[in-house]
Amino acid sequence: MTARDVKKVVLAYSGGLDTSVILKWLQTTYGCEVVTFTADLGQGEELEPARRKAEQAGVREIFIEDLRETFVRDFVFPMFRANALYEGQYLLGTSIARPLIAQRQIEIAEMTGADAVAHGATGKGNDQVRFELAYYALKPDVKVIAPWRVWDLTSRTKLLAFAEAHQIPIAKDKRGEAPFSxxxxxxxxxxxxxxxxxxxxxxxxxxxxxxxxxxxxxxxxxxxxxxxxxxxxxxxxxxxxxxxxxxxxxxxxxxxxxxxxxxxxxxxxxxxxxxxxxxxxxxxxxxxxxxxxxxxxxDREAAHLKDQLMPRYAELIYNGFWFSPERRMLQALIDESQQxxxxxxxxxxxxxxxxxxxxxSPHSLYSMKVVTFEEDEGAYDQVDAQGFIKLNALRLRLGAMAGRRGGTL
Structure with a gap:
């Protein structure tokens, strides 16, 4: 992709050091118009400073949107219907936010006539994959710019030097390197x-x-x-x-x-x-x-099937395949189970x-009449368990008998 290929780009923008530098870098490298998009997903930060910084950078189209209800209703809750845990522990908090941001970026690109989108994810992490898989699923011909994979601003010192050279305001408390991200x-x-x-x-x-x-x-x-x-x-x-x-x-x-x-x-x-x-x-x-x-x-078998499918569903979200046909198929099955x-x-x-x-629950399948240790009014005949056990034991008995006879019955 050359500079002449990009006319207008929608940037996922927070107003922090990285995306402020990316904004100016896009303007100087591609000579293109930049549209900024800042999503309020409940991160607990004041977002108006992002608007002011974008205005100072000459951005004409600035989108700052409160997407908290959409985020929880359309992304978090569907995921929780599946009881999704990545590798048995992680509740996928970062993973589930990326498809919503990417979706809105593509919608804004369509609204504003932009031909490209950009993000600030690094080349070592998962987020670059999540953003870009979503972009391509929603707009197959979109141009994607990932500055961290192509520029030479590979250290915080270089980022700060670029910011100073281009008069990008950086708060004093943001100049020192954070102990963690x-x-x-x-x-x-x-x-x-x-x-x-x-x-x-x-x-x-x-x-x-x-x-x-x-x-x-x-x-x-x-x-x-x-x-x-x-x-x-x-x-x-x-x-x-x-x-x-x-x-x-x-x-x-x-x-x-x-x-x-x-x-x-x-x-x-x-x-x-x-x-x-x-x-x-x-x-x-x-x-x-x-x-x-x-x-x-x-139902028992429905619950067990859900538990078998959950790791695959969680992995799809973690890896960035929210908009894939297989995730949609699994979601349809999960949603049916929740009726x-x-x-x-x-x-x-x-x-x-x-x-x-x-x-x-008004739909409870739990029956005290059946499970009780007292008289159950004939709901369950304990004598039936004998045949049930013998039928399930048949293959085990046959296997044991074959072993004792040297492999033949």
Whole structure:
């Protein structure tokens, strides 16, 4: 791709050092018009400074959008219907945000007549893959610019020198090198790099931003209830809330009780292992609650099939295949399984733990008449178990007999 190939580019823009430099670099390298897009996904930062910086850089089309409700309703909740965990632990907080940002970038590119999109992800991470797979799935002919893979600004010193040379304002507290990098949204915060790179060293308490330590959490448990309708949470303690409001409330409850910390060494899609410190307070509560309501509303084989498919579904999201046909197919199956996942779960939150203490549903498959140790009014004939066991034991008996006879019956 040459400079003449690009006329207008939509940049995923935060207003920080990296994307401010990228904005000017795009203007000087390609001589193109730059459109900035800043998404509020609940990262907890003031976004108006990004607007002012873009205006100072001569940007004429500036998009700053509150996408918190869309993020939770259309991306987080569908993922939680699947109980998705990457490598059995990671709740995919960063992974699930990228397809929404990319989708909106492409929509803005269509609206403004841009022929290219750009992001600030590095060439070693997963995010470059997630952004670009989404771009190409939604607009196959789009031009993609990934500055970190092509420019020579390979250090913070060079970035600062470029900023000074082009009169890009950088706050004094941003000139020193951060001890670790942070990504945050309404679902989680992620801290990586620098002082966290050695997986043998325990992270300092200063790393944690969304939770107090379990040791400092209250000595008395917090008891709450969560209502579900068709697999999605709709109310806390009987009060109905919008998706983003509900997750915000769960985050506050998780924070107060030291819930949702994870220190993980994971396998990146690009091939290396990395260490991340994640905080997902509300999501950790939600996962336990969702599995609690599923435990009484899902048929055994449906539940087991979901659990078998979950690692594949989680891997697709982690690797950036949200818009792939296979993820859509799995989502259709998962959503079908949630038709009866309605009811209420009660939980006890205590010093980093989420404990399910009750669950009820109008669609419950749990029958006290059948499971009781007392007389069950003929609902289950225990004599039937003998034939059931013998039929299931037949292949085991045949195998054992063949072994005793030297391989022949």
């Amino acid at each position: 942070v990504d945050a949204n309404l679902l989680h915060s992620s801290s990586e790099g620098k002082i966290l790179e050695d997986p043998a060293v325990e992270p300092d308490e200063s790393v944690f931003q969304r939770t107090i330590s379990p040791e400092q959490a209250p000595d008395r448990p917090t008891v709450i209830s969560i209502d579900f309708e068709r697999g999605d949470p709709v109310a806390i303690d009987g009060t109905r809330m919008s998706p983003a409001t509900l997750l915000t409330r769960l985050n506050a409850l998780g924070r107060e009780n030291g819930i949702g910390r994870l220190d993980l060494v994971e396998n990146r899609f690009v091939g290396m292992k990395s260490r991340g410190v994640y905080e997902t307070p509300g999501g950790t509560i939600l996962l336990a609650a969702h599995r609690g309501i599923e435990s009484i509303t899902l 009866s996942v309605t009811g209420q779960v009660r939980l006890k939150l205590y010093k980093g733990n989420v404990i399910v203490i009750g669950r009820e």
